[in-house]
Amino acid sequence: MMRFGERQMKLRHRLREQNLDGLLVTHIPNIRYVTGFTGSTAMLLITDLEALFVTDSRYVVQASQQVTGRVVKVEESYLKTAGEAIQEAKLRRVGFESAHMTHQQLNALFQHVSGNVVFVPTGEVVETLRQVKEPEEAEAIRQAVQLTSEVFEEFIEEIKPGVRERDLALELEYRLRQRGAEKLSFDTIIASGHRSALPHGIASDKRIDQGFVVCDFGIVLDGYCSDMTRTVYLGNPDSRAREIYDTVLSAQLNCEEHMRAGMENRAMDALTRDVITARGYGDQYGHGTGHGVGLEVHESPRISKTANGTVPAGAVVTVEPGIYVPDWGGVRIEDIVVVTETGCEVLTPTPKELMVL
Missing domain, CATH: 3.90.230.10 (Creatinase/methionine aminopeptidase superfamily)
Structure with a gap:
């Protein structure tokens, strides 16, 4: 049995060390490592309080069976749903996987949050745990x-x-x-x-x-x-x-x-x-x-x-x-x-x- 709860706690500890309120995980292998999800499309928002798993209609049932965390269905776009979740949680400093998010995607994410949110590029935060x-x-x-x-x-x-x-x-x-x-x-x-x-x-x-x-x-x-x-x-x-x-x-x-x-x-x-x-x-x-x-x-x-x-x-x-x-x-x-x-x-x-x- 893989230890997804322990992994999430270790990840939260890393976020506190970097003074981050949350991390938007977009690299699928990292998402699998943290939640257990075996599908091919998703995003994950890790905060100090929860793991918010974002996916679309193709994977909602699968995610509800596999994922350690709360599953949210995408209605319009992944980035819109993620941005709304960041707003709802009142996060201020949010890390993102800079090696796995394009400039275009980051700009789109900006459109769905207020100006008070600061996005911080992170290195291999999850990858370091995976070592x-x-x-x-x-x-x-x-x-x-x-x-x-x-x-x-x-x-x-x-x-x-x-x-x-x-x-x-x-x-x-x-x-x-x-x-x-x-x-x-x-x-x-x-x-x-x-x-x-x-x-x-x-x-x-x-x-x-x-x-x-x-x-x-x-x-x-x-x-x-x-x-x-x-x-x-x-x-x-x-x-x-x-x-x-x-x-x-x-x-x-x-x-x-x-x-x-x-x-x-x-x-x-x-x-x-x-x-x-x-x-x-x-x-x-x-x-x-x-x-x-x-x-x-x-x-x-x-x-x-x-x-x-x-x-x-x-x-x-x-x-x-x-x-x-x-x-x-x-x-x-x-x-x-x-x-x-x-x-x-x-x-x-x-x-x-x-x-x-």
Whole structure:
């Protein structure tokens, strides 16, 4: 059972710290986190006294069954209803999710409140709460990861010469849905041969041939995401291929061995980056080490060389270093882990030794 009441109390505490009378939440994953709503359209006004949930006729019944809070039906527009609620509650300083509200929407909201209301752009207020996963959330992610891994290990036999990347992706996605996935958490990446050097090489019409095949995919199960990458080799890998694969694996294992709660995001990123750079491939590793996973497949915290802050205990993150050599190929290996005070718990069970097919 998710703890929506506790989450709302924590959010109210954050609002008091920022001297806010209320917060207008417009990002659907944040609304789900705070209320339990699984639909696709809503707004939420959190005040010190209540959680006011605004939705339209399509979702009123669903919201009344799911939502922790008072449900209000939209009559004309979402922003008009939200503005009227702000007026009725006599709020003066109201935060809004600046990353999830357009300038046009904010101007429209102004039309429905008096001049006494001050709207304050907020950063990742709800997202910061979401970083630390409750035990129930970690278990939901564990189940999604387990299903993803099981299906991949059965799917590997389908990777054969002459098969199109797109057809492999279709087969993998079908098996995932057949086993219970609600949907994919992102577009499946199947990138083979020289295309494996594309970090986000969405499956194409290219036919599989000798070389690396990067498989990066994930699902949504009970609202929570998985994300995993394994790289296999079709044919007989030469010394360069083995060296690059071993470098990526060494970097990933180094991070998983030494990461722990309280580390700076940048320091955690350095656990992979320093290994790859020391072996001469730093210029071929352009992305960050990882990111948070939860209701969204990419969420806070970010683990990169430019990220600020520290990684808290209870965060669920990816560890996914890679090396990408243009016109030759690339390797990425990705696990999901739970960060703890003393290290991490690796959730992804699929073996990481180089699989040669």
